[in-house]
Structure formats: structure tokens, C-alpha cells
Amino acid sequence: MRAVIKKLAIATCLGLATATAAMAEQTSREWQSCNNSDNDTRITVCTGILERGGREPIKQRANAYNNRGIAFGNKGQHDRAIQDFDEALHLDPQNASIYSNRGWALANKGDADSAIRDLDEAIRLNPKLAVAFNNRGYSYIKKGDYNRAIQDFDEALRLNPKYAMALNNRGRSFTATGQYDRGLRDLDEAIRLDPKVSSAYNNRGWTYNKKHEYDRALIDLDEAIRVDPKNAIAYINRSASYNGKHDYDRAIREADEAIRLMPTAVNAYINRGHAYTAKGTYDLALRDLDEAVRLAPRSVAALNGRGFAYKQKGDFDRAIRDLDEAIRIDPKFVLPYSNRGDAYRQKGDPDRAIADLSEAIRLEPAITPAYTFRGLAYEQLGDKARATADFNAALSLPHGSYVTADWAVNKAKEQLTLLGEPATAANPMPPMPLGAAAPAGAVAPSGRRVALVVGNSDYRYAGKLANPTNDESDFAKTLRQLGFEVVAGSNLDRHGMDDAIREFGRKLEGADLALFFYAGHGLQVDGKNYLVPVDAKLERAGDLALDAVDISTVLAQMEGAKRVNLVFLDACRDNPLARSLSTTLGTRGIAVGTGLASVQSAIGTMIAYSTQPDNVALDGAGRNSPFTAALLKHIATPNVEIGTIMRRVRADVVAATHERQVPWDSSSLIGEVILAR
Numbered sequence: 259m260r261a262v263i264k265k266l267a268i269a270t271c272l273g274l275a276t277a278t279a280a281m282a283e284q285t286s287r288e289w290q291s292c293n294n295s296d297n298d299t300r301i302t303v304c305t306g307i308l309e310r311g312g313r314e315p316i317k318q319r320a321n322a323y324n325n326r327g328i329a330f331g332n333k334g335q336h337d338r339a340i341q342d343f344d345e346a347l348h349l350d351p352q353n354a355s356i357y358s359n360r361g362w363a364l365a366n367k368g369d370a371d372s373a374i375r376d377l378d379e380a381i382r383l384n385p386k387l388a389v390a391f392n393n394r395g396y397s398y399i400k401k402g403d404y405n406r407a408i409q410d411f412d413e414a415l416r417l418n419p420k421y422a423m424a425l426n427n428r429g430r431s432f433t434a435t436g437q438y439d440r441g442l443r444d445l446d447e448a449i450r451l452d453p454k455v456s457s458a459y460n461n462r463g464w465t466y467n468k469k470h471e472y473d474r475a476l477i478d479l480d481e482a483i484r485v486d487p488k489n490a491i492a493y494i495n496r497s498a499s500y501n502g503k504h505d506y507d508r509a510i511r512e513a514d515e516a517i518r519l520m521p522t523a524v525n526a527y528i529n530r531g532h533a534y535t536a537k538g539t540y541d542l543a544l545r546d547l548d549e550a551v552r553l554a555p556r557s558v559a560a561l562n563g564r565g566f567a568y569k570q571k572g573d574f575d576r577a578i579r580d581l582d583e584a585i586r587i588d589p590k591f592v593l594p595y596s597n598r599g600d601a602y603r604q605k606g607d608p609d610r611a612i613a614d615l616s617e618a619i620r621l622e623p624a625i626t627p628a629y630t631f632r633g634l635a636y637e638q639l640g641d642k643a644r645a646t647a648d649f650n651a652a653l654s655l656p657h658g659s660y661v662t663a664d665w666a667v668n669k670a671k672e673q674l675t676l677l678g679e680p681a682t683a684a685n686p687m688p689p690m691p692l693g694a695a696a697p698a699g700a701v702a703p704s705g706r707r708v709a710l711v712v713g714n715s716d717y718r719y720a721g722k723l724a725n726p727t728n729d730e731s732d733f734a735k736t737l738r739q740l741g742f743e744v745v746a747g748s749n750l751d752r753h754g755m756d757d758a759i760r761e762f763g764r765k766l767e768g769a770d771l772a773l774f775f776y777a778g779h780g781l782q783v784d785g786k787n788y789l790v791p792v793d794a795k796l797e798r799a800g801d802l803a804l805d806a807v808d809i810s811t812v813l814a815q816m817e818g819a820k821r822v823n824l825v826f827l828d829a830c831r832d833n834p835l836a837r838s839l840s841t842t843l844g845t846r847g848i849a850v851g852t853g854l855a856s857v858q859s860a861i862g863t864m865i866a867y868s869t870q871p872d873n874v875a876l877d878g879a880g881r882n883s884p885f886t887a888a889l890l891k892h893i894a895t896p897n898v899e900i901g902t903i904m905r906r907v908r909a910d911v912v913a914a915t916h917e918r919q920v921p922w923d924s925s926s927l928i929g930e931v932i933l934a935r
Contacts, residue, residue: 292322297329304329320350328359336367354384362393370400388417392424395431404431405727405748409716422452426461433465436735437746441465456486464495472499490520497529504664506533524554528563535563540571558584562594565601574601590881592622600631608635623894623934624739626652627666633673646679651896654935706769707742709734710762710812712789714778716749719795726777729828729886733775736894740933742773751793755807763815771931772816773824777886780829786810789829816863822931823863824900828885864931866904866923868911884914885921893933900931 291303304326307314314322327342343360350356361376377394380387395410411428414421429444445462448455463478476499482492497512513530516523527550534543544567550560565580581598584591599614615632618625633648652670713730715723727748734746743765747758766772779790783802787809790796794805809827816823868885880887888910892903908921 289318292325297332300329301326316349320346320353320356323349324353324356324359327363331359331363331366334366336363339363340367352383354380354387354390357383358387358390358393361390361397365393365397365400368400370397373397373400386417388414388421388424391417392421392427395424396427399427399431399434404434405716407431408435409749420451422448422455422458425451426455426458429458429465430461433461433468435731435748436468436738437748438465438469439745440747454485456482456489456492459485460489460492460495463492463499467495467498467502470502472502475499475502488519490516490523490526493519494523494525494529497526497533501529501532501536504536506537509533522553524550524557524560527553528557528559531563531567535567535570538570540567543567544571556587558588558591558594561587562591562597565594566597569597569601569604572604574605577601590621592618592625595621596625596628596631599628599635603631603635603638606638608638611635612639620891622739623736630666630670630673633670637673637677642677646674646677647896649674649677649679651935654896707737707740707771707773708762708765708769709737709742709744709773709775710758711737711744711746711775712750712755712758712778713748713776714750714790714792717779717790717792717794719793720779720790723778725881725883725886726828728881729777729883730775732882732890733777733886736890737773737775740894749792752791752805752807755789755791759807759812759815762812766815766821769821771822771824773826774812774816775826775828777828777883780809780827781806787827787829813863821862822927824931825863825865826889827865828868828883861926862928864900864904864923864925864927866907866921868921869919870922884911884919888914888921896934897932898934900927900933901925903933 288303288307291299292307293300295303304322307322308319308326323342323346327339327346330336330342331339340360340363343356343363346356347353347360357376357380361373361380364370364373364376374394374397377390377397380390381394384390391410391414395407395414398404398407398410408428408431411424411431414424415428418424425444425448429441429448432438432441432444442462442465445458445465448458449462452458459478459482463475463482466472466475466478476496479492479496479499482489483496486492493512493516497509497516500506500509500512510530510533513526513533516526517530520526527546531543531546531550534540534546544564547560547564547567550557551564554560561580561584565577565584568574568577568580578598578601581594581601584594585598595614595618599611599618602608602614603611612632612635615628615635618628619632622628629648629652633645633652636642636645636648649670652666653674711730711734713726713728713733715725715727717723730746730748734744737744745758745762745765747754750758762772762774776789781788781790788802788806789809789812790806795801796805813823813825816825868883882890885907888907891910892898892906895903895906898906904921904923911919911921
């Protein structure tokens with residue numbers, strides 16, 4: 259009997275052990291599904307774990323809430339995601355990853371400020387959490403602060419160089435700041451690392467759209483939709499590409515699909531409205547643009563689009579009201595000035611038209627339609643000479659993506675014929691080669707123009723400068739409109755500056771004109787000039803060669819072949835690093851001068867300084883420094899030689915600074931150099 263009881267006891271123990279092992283295996287499978295399944299499965303399984311009550315350890319319950327929150331976030335249910343992250347943080351308040359995830363959800367919901375607070379805390383808890391830097395950068399994108407975003411993506415990539423999403427986001431940010439080539443490099447690498455990320459193809463397509471390379475854009479946008487057929491943003495961008503190609507029926511179909519997938523997609527209504535406007539179906543256009551304005555009352559693109567449609571329909575008063583509002587919201591948005599100017603012209607008010615159109619041209623010197631509209635306004639006033647000059651400018655400038663650009667060019671040709679004036683330039687003409695004198699009224703023959711544009715503001719050890727990143731962005735944009743290939747960078751550390759100079763040098767092979775623009779801190783030591791990257795400390799004498807960039811390094815890249823070289827240095831600001839270095843080096847008999855020293859340039863080179871040698875320039879109170887603001891105002895003036903432009907720049911800066919700052923240039927140019935025709 260005892261033997262039977264013993265056997266039963268052994269069997270019972272074996273049964274319990276088997277049941278316990280089965281339960282453990284089931285629990286392990288549940289956690290695996292809660293951690294790593296598709297979104298719907300993850301939500302179901304994590305919910306089951308949480309409904310068991312207090313049987314799970316606290317941190318495991320926090321993990322279940324966190325995983326379910328990620329799944330809700332992936333499905334676009336951001337409020338439910340945030341609720342789960344709240345619960346997770348209540349259980350595990352020191353978990354940096356959960357703060358990072360809640361920040362991601364808040365950013366997607368549109369609450370970028372709260373997102374950044376969470377991500378600051380995530381980074382405080384774990385300074386090596388690359389995803390937190392990526393998510394904070396994404397939050398700064400939502401705020402439109404792309405320079406701060408790029409800094410965070412830089413750090414994410416320093417921590418994880420193969421982080422495809424950080425490359426994707428940084429590429430998107432470079433594109434948003436007009437640094438298209440840098441954006442494309444990042445997006446190429448993001449796609450190489452992870453070919454299944456639809457948003458990377460979409461962002462690369464968006465970048466090619468910005469470059470007006472619509473066929474290349476469509477290849478990427480097609481791939482974005484193949485990877486994710488529900489990517490509404492890719493349909494929006496594909497609609498924009500077809501608008502750019504003037505295939506308005508395809509543009510409308512793409513916008514239709516975007517709206518089906520995302521009924522609140524403002525840009526889809528704007529794109530479809532533009533297409534209907536171009537087709538002349540103004541009532542359909544206005545229906546779409548009314549909806550865009552209803553969804554986003556402060557969207558300057560929607561207000562401008564509706565104002566343009568009203569103008570094309572002949573309802574000038576309504577057009578002007580919409581364009582007034584667009585300009586009030588964003589006084590630097592160029593298109594409303596051009597459209598309002600044309601509305602005033604057609605209403606019979608050429609003086610107000612010319613004022614608006616001149617402002618459009620000041621903001622964007624290559625806006626083709628504004629020249630045609632202003633030429634028509636001058637015709638109304640009987641000013642044939644100014645009308646002729648504007649019509650010729652419309653023929654010779656890049657057309658861009660503005661929907662009436664082709665019409666504007668054709669209209670300019672027609673008006674020149676009616677005026678009995680020949681068209682002197684049907685295409686933009688590039689710069690004069692080294693050593694050639696320009697005949698009267700001529701610009702340089704065909705050739706390539708390459709520019710390096712750098713603006714450093716956010717110094718880690720010298721405080722922040724107000725203007726240089728704006729100066730870099732605005733100047734790079736103007737040069738692109740003048741036909742330059744631009745290598746551009748903002749807030750570059752020493753490694754970034756070296757890379758930019760090296761890329762500039764590679765692109766210069768075969769170029770006829772090289773241009774270098776730098777805004778930021780600079781200093782002179784023993785008569786040599788140095789540009790200061792944002793990570794420079796300059797604490798010791800030996801740091802100078804390691805931390806700063808000798809200007810001669812850039813000049814050596816430019817002067818390696820016979821070409822025209824233009825250098826603009828807005829780098830004479832008061833520099834605390836120069837003062838501290840002066841204290842260090844002064845005991846060794848090495849002079850650290852004020853501002854920059856005059857540089858002897860090679861034949862065919864002009865070097866322009868924001869102020870006279872050995873003096874300090876001002877930052878100014880506006881978006882741009884006084885020197886850069888004057889350059890932006892004058893450098894794209896058609897048919898004006900660069901020496902005259904610099905005299906105009908000098909006059910503007912002297913007036914703006916009450917004679918405290920006098921720009922200076924040293925030139926060994928041979929012949930005339932005219933940048934705009």
C-alpha cells in the first residue's frame with residue numbers, strides 16, 4: 259500500500275512539474291508576443307497580461323503598458339498611447355525609454371513642447387539613449403526648428419552611426435533648410451541601411467521635388483507607396499511632382515487618393531486646388547482651397563493658393579483680402595506679394611502693384627512671374643525702358659516651380675515683340691571666365707558655378723550668434739536661384755567644416771566660378787585668418803591648428819585652376835575665443851588681432867570682408883547681419899558688375915550701422931563678373 263501511495267505522490271509531483279513548465283512556456287510566449295509582434299497582436303497580448311492584475315512584477319507591468327503604448331502609437335492612436343505611457347511611468351518613473359516613447363507620442367499628437375520636456379528627462383536619465391535624441395530632434399522638426407533638430411540627430415548618429423531613422427530625419431531637416439545635397443546623402447544612406455522605410459523614400463522624393471527634379475522624385479515616391487500603400491504623404495508629394503510637370507490630371511488623381519487616406523490632409527487640398535486653377539476650373543479650385551483654409555486658417559500656402567485662384571478668376575478684391583492675410587501671417591513669404599501685385603495691376607493700380615512686385619523680387623530675386631507682372635505695370639505707366647528690362651529679366655532667370663512661370667516667360671516674349679524690343683537673353687547666362695573682359699551688356703559665357711556657404715551660430719564655448727545660420731540659409735537659397743551648385747552647412751564642427759571644404763574642392767573640378775561665403779566667428783593670429791567651428795575651445799596655443807580652419811585651406815581649393823573666385827567673409831564679429839587665446843598667446847609674443855587681416859589674393863580673386871581689416875563687425879538686430887542683408891539685397895541685381903554690387907553693399911552697411919562698419923574688399927579680378935542677367 260505504501261508503495262502505491264509513493265508512486266501516486268511521484269506521479270503527482272511530475273504532473274505539477276509538467277504543468278508548471280507548460281505555464282512558464284506559455285508566459286514566455288506571451289511576453290515574446292507583447293514585446294515583438296505586429297501592433298494588433300501586441301495590443302491583445304499585452305492587454306491580457308495586464309488584466310491578470312497584480313500577478314506580474316511592477317517593472318514587467320510597466321513594460322506591458324509601454325509595449326501596448328508603442329503599438330497604439332504605431333496605429334496613430336496617440337491619446338491611447340499616451341495613457342499607457344502615463345501608467346508605465348507611474349510604475350517605473352526612472353525609465354528613460356518610456357519618457358522617450360511618451361515624447362514621441364506627444365510629438366505625433368502635435369504637442370511638441372511637452373514632447374521636448376519628456377525627451378529632456380529621458381536624456382537626463384540616460385545620456386546615451388540614441389532614440390531619445392532622435393525623438394527630440396523629431397519634436398524640433400514639428401516646431402520648425404530644423405537647426406536644433408539637426409544637432410540632436412548628429413548626437414543620435416554619434417551614439418549609433420547606423421541609425422537609419424536618425425539619418426532619415428536629419429536628411430529631411432537638411433532639405434527643409436535648403437541643404438538639398440546634404441539631405442540626399444543622408445537619405446541615400448538611410449535607404450541603404452533599411453530599404454523598407456517608406457518615409458525615407460518619401461523624404462528623398464520630397465527633396466528632388468524641391469530641386470525641381472520631378473522625374474527622379476516620382477521614382478522615389480512610387481517606391482514609398484509600394485512599400486506602404488497607405489502613405490498619404492507620399493501621394494501628396496507625388497501630386498506636387500505632377501503639378502511641377504504640368505500633368506494636372508495626374509496631380510488631381512494623386513491628391514484624391516491622399517484625401518481618401520487622410521481626409522484632413524491640408525496639402526492635398528492645396529495641391530488639388532493648384533491643379534484645378536492651372537486647368538482653369540476655378541470653382542473646383544476654390545472649393546478645395548476653402549477646405550484647406552478651413553482646416554488650417556493660418557496656412558499661408560492655402561491663403562496664397564486661394565488668393566491666386568480668385569485673381570485668375572478676376573475677383574481681385576477677394577484675392578487681395580486673402581493675400582493680405584497671408585502676408586500678415588508670414589511677411590517673408592514671397593508668392594503673396596507677387597500675386598497681390600498682379601491683382602493690383604489688373605485693378606488698374608500700377609503704383610501699388612510695383613511696390614508689391616519689387617518686394618517679391620527683393621525677397622526672391624529669381625521669381626520669374628514678378629518680373630513679368632512688374633514689366634506690365636511699368637507699361638501701364640508708360641515706362642518702356644523699365645518694362646523692357648523686366649521682361650528680359652523674366653526670360654533669363656530660372657523659372658522655378660511657380661505654376662505660372664511658363665506663362666510668365668511667354669508673356670514677356672510677347673510684350674517685348676509688341677514693344678519692338680529684341681529679347682536679349684532667353685536663358686540665364688553664367689559667369690565670366692578668368693581673364694576675359696565682358697563686352698557691353700554681356701555676362702559670362704557658359705560654365706559651372708560652385709559655392710560653399712557656411713554659417714556657424716551655436717558655439718559651444720563662445721555663446722550663440724544671432725544671424726549666421728539665417729545668413730547661410732538665405733545666401734545659399736539666393737545662389738541656387740542664380741544657378742550655383744551649392745555645398746551648404748550650418749553649425750559645423752571642425753570635422754563638418756573639413757568635410758564641406760573637401761566636397762567643395764571635389765565639385766570645383768571643371769567649374770568656371772568658385773564662391774565661398776562664411777558667417778560666424780573668425781580671428782587673426784600673426785596675420786593669418788582662421789574660421790572658427792562651433793566645437794572650438796582654443797584654450798591652448800596648440801589648439802589653433804586643431805580647432806580652427808585656416809582660410810588659406812579654402813583658398814587653396816579655389817585657386818587650383820584658372821577660374822573666377824569670389825570670397826565673402828562675414829566673420830569679423832567680437833569673439834570671446836579670440837580674447838581668451840590672446841591672453842594665452844600674448845606671453846609668447848604671438849599677436850591675436852581684432853577682426854580679420856587683409857589677405858593677398860591670387861589673380862582672378864575678389865575677397866570681401868564685412869568690415870575693414872582689423873575691425874569688428876556688428877550682428878545687427880534683424881534676421882541677417884548688416885553685411886549679409888546688403889549682399890542679399892544687391893547680389894542678384896540683373897546686369898550689374900560685382901564691383902558695383904560691392905559699392906552698393908558698402909553704402910547700405912555704412913548707412914545701416916551709422917558709419918560704425920565699412921565693408922572692404924580686395925580684388926585682382928580681370929574683366930567684368932556679372933552674376934545675374
